[in-house]
Amino acid sequence: MHPLTLRFPGELEDEFAEEYSARTLTQVRGALVLGLVLYTVFGILDTWIAPAQRPTLWLIRYAIVGPLLALVIGLTYHPSFKRYREPVVSAVVLVAGLGIIAMTAIIPAPGNYLYYAGLLLVIVYAFTLVRLSLPFSMGISAVTIVAYLAVALSMSETPPELIVNNMFFLGSTVVIGFSANYSMSRYARTVFLQRRLIEAHTAQLQEKNEELLAKNQMLAESRAATIRTARRSELIFSALSETLPGTVLDEKYRLAEKIGSGNFGTVYRGEHIFLHHPVAVKIFRPAIGHLALEGIDRFRLEGISACRINHPNAVTVLDFDVSAGSLAYLVMELLNGRSLAEELRAEGRMSPTRCADVAACVCDALAEAHGAGIVHRDIKPSNVFLHHNHSEQLVKVIDFGIAKLTDTSAESDLQVSTVAGMFIGTPAYMAPERFVGDQYDGRADVYSVGVMMYEMLSGHVPFEVGNAGRWALAKKHIVEEPASLTAMNADVDPEMEAIVFDALGKTPGRRPTAQQLGARLHDYLMKAPSQPSPS
Numbered sequence: 001m002h003p004l005t006l007r008f009p010g011e012l013e014d015e016f017a018e019e020y021s022a023r024t025l026t027q028v029r030g031a032l033v034l035g036l037v038l039y040t041v042f043g044i045l046d047t048w049i050a051p052a053q054r055p056t057l058w059l060i061r062y063a064i065v066g067p068l069l070a071l072v073i074g075l076t077y078h079p080s081f082k083r084y085r086e087p088v089v090s091a092v093v094l095v096a097g098l099g100i101i102a103m104t105a106i107i108p109a110p111g112n113y114l115y116y117a118g119l120l121l122v123i124v125y126a127f128t129l130v131r132l133s134l135p136f137s138m139g140i141s142a143v144t145i146v147a148y149l150a151v152a153l154s155m156s157e158t159p160p161e162l163i164v165n166n167m168f169f170l171g172s173t174v175v176i177g178f179s180a181n182y183s184m185s186r187y188a189r190t191v192f193l194q195r196r197l198i199e200a201h202t203a204q205l206q207e208k209n210e211e212l213l214a215k216n217q218m219l220a221e222s223r224a225a226t227i228r229t230a231r232r233s234e235l236i237f238s239a240l241s242e243t244l245p246g247t248v249l250d251e252k253y254r255l256a257e258k259i260g261s262g263n264f265g266t267v268y269r270g271e272h273i274f275l276h277h278p279v280a281v282k283i284f285r286p287a288i289g290h291l292a293l294e295g296i297d298r299f300r301l302e303g304i305s306a307c308r309i310n311h312p313n314a315v316t317v318l319d320f321d322v323s324a325g326s327l328a329y330l331v332m333e334l335l336n337g338r339s340l341a342e343e344l345r346a347e348g349r350m351s352p353t354r355c356a357d358v359a360a361c362v363c364d365a366l367a368e369a370h371g372a373g374i375v376h377r378d379i380k381p382s383n384v385f386l387h388h389n390h391s392e393q394l395v396k397v398i399d400f401g402i403a404k405l406t407d408t409s410a411e412s413d414l415q416v417s418t419v420a421g422m423f424i425g426t427p428a429y430m431a432p433e434r435f436v437g438d439q440y441d442g443r444a445d446v447y448s449v450g451v452m453m454y455e456m457l458s459g460h461v462p463f464e465v466g467n468a469g470r471w472a473l474a475k476k477h478i479v480e481e482p483a484s485l486t487a488m489n490a491d492v493d494p495e496m497e498a499i500v501f502d503a504l505g506k507t508p509g510r511r512p513t514a515q516q517l518g519a520r521l522h523d524y525l526m527k528a529p530s531q532p533s534p535s
Contacts, residue, residue, distance in 0.1 A: 127177030363518030370442035450503025
C-alpha cells in the first residue's frame with residue numbers, strides 16, 4: 001500500500017475498489033440525500049437575508065443544484081453507477097459548492113458573509129460523508145477555493161481582511177478534511193488487507209482440516225478393520241483354546257484342561273510326556289499386524305525374565321519354543337492354590353503379620369530380579385500366587401510378561417518392547433514417575449508393593465477415582481497422600497504404617513530398595529508373635 005496515495009499494486013486495487021464501493025454505497029446514498037435536504041432547507045434563509053435576490057438564489061437551489069442531486073441519487077440505483085461513482089459524485093458536489101460561491105456574488109455585503117460557512121461545509125462534505133478518494137476530494141477543495149478567491153477579488157466591496165480570514169478558514173478545513181479522509185481510507189484499506197489475510201489463513205486451515213478429516217476417516221476405517229480382525233482372531237483363538245486340551249506340543253508336552261489366562265495367552269495344565277512331570281503351559285495369544293512381533297517378543301521376554309530370576313519366590317520357567325503348528329508356548333512349573341487377589345476377595349483384608357509375610361517374600365523375589373537388571377512393572381495381587389506345596393505355602397511372583405530389562409546384555413534390545421499408546425502396567429498400582437514418563441528403576445516395583453500392602457491392610461487400594469479416568473488416578477498418585485492405615489484398621493501399628501508409607505514415597509529417592517524393604521519386613525516379623533507364615 002502506497003504511503004501517500006494508499007493505493008494497492010495491480011489487481012488488488014481493483015478488488016478493493018469494487019468491494020469498497022459495494023460496502024459504502026448505502027452510506028453515499030444517505031450522504032447525497034442529506035446534502036439535498038440541507039441545500040433545499042437553507043433556502044428559507046434566502047427569504048430573510050436577501051429577499052430581493054431570492055428568485056435568482058432559488059433558481060440556483062431548486063432549478064440547478066437540487067434536481068442535479070436528486071438525479072445522482074436516482075443513478076445510485078443503476079448497476080453501472082459504481083463504475084462512474086467518484087467522477088459523478090465529485091461533479092455534483094463541485095456544482096453545489098460553485099452554487100454557493102455564485103450566491104455570495106449575487107447577495108450584497110454584508111449579507112453574503114453568512115454564506116461563506118457553506119463553503120466550509122462543502123469541503124468537509126467532500127472529504128468525509130460521500131466517501132471520495134483523496135485525489136477527488138482535493139480536486140473539489142482546490143477548485144472551490146480558487147473560484148471563491150477569483151470571485152472575492154473581482155468584487156471591490158470585499159475587504160482584503162475578510163478574504164484573508166476566509167482563506168485561513170478554508171485552508172484549515174482542507175487540512176482537517178484531508179486528515180479525516182486519509183485516516184478513514186487507511187483504516188478501510190487495512191481492514192481489507194486483514195480480511196484478505198484472514199480469508200487466506202481460513203482457506204488454508206479449512207484445507208488442512210479437510211486433510212485431517214480425510215486422514216481421520218482413513219484411520220477410523222483402518223481401526224475398524226483392525227478391530228474386526230482382532231475380534232475374528234480372538235474368536236479363532238477362543239475356539240482353538242477349547243480344542244487344545246489333548247494336543248501334544250513338539251512330542252514333549254501334552255495339554256490338559258485350561259486353568260487360567262495371563263497377559264498374552266491362556267494357561268493349561270500339562271504333562272511332560274517323557275518325565276511324567278506336571279507342568280503349566282502358557283499358549284501365546286497371537287496379535288495382528290505390527291503388534292504380532294512385539295507381542296511374541298514380549299511373550300519371549302516373560303520366559304527370559306523368569307529364567308534369569310533364580311529364586312524360590314519367583315515362578316520357574318522350564319522351556320520356551322514355537323511348535324510345528326506355529327503355536328508359541330511357555331512351560332512353567334505348575335502352581336496349586338490361588339492368587340493373592342482371590343485371597344483378598346475372600347478374606348477382605350489381612351493382619352499386619354500376614355501382610356508382612358507375603359510382602360517380604362515378594363520383596364525377596366524382586367530383589368533378586370532387580371539384581372539381575374529386571375523391573376517387573378506390574379506387581380499387584382493378581383500377579384502374586386499363594387502356592388500350596390504339600391503342607392507349606394509358598395509365595396510366587398508370576399507374570400513377567402511386561403518386565404523391563406535394564407542392563408546391557410544381549411537381550412537389552414527387548415527393554416523397549418512396548419505397544420505404542422499403551423500403559424505398561426496397572427494404573428492403580430503404578431509409581432508416580434511412570435505416569436509422567438520419567439526414568440524409573442526397581443523402586444517403581446517397591447511403590448507397587450506399597451500399594452499392595454496398603455490394600456492387604458485396609459481392604460482397598462489407597463487411591464480410587466471410580467469412572468473419572470486414568471489421569472484422575474495419576475494425579476492422586478502424584479500429589480495426594482493416602483489416608484492413615486491406623487485410623488482404618490486398629491490392628492495396624494505405627495511401625496507397619498511407617499513401612500507402608502515409606503514404600504509409597506512420591507519420588508524414588510524417598511523409597512527403600514526391594515532388598516531394604518524386605519529386610520525391614522523380616523525385622524518386623526522377628527518382633528511379631530510367632531505364627532505360620534509363607535516362605
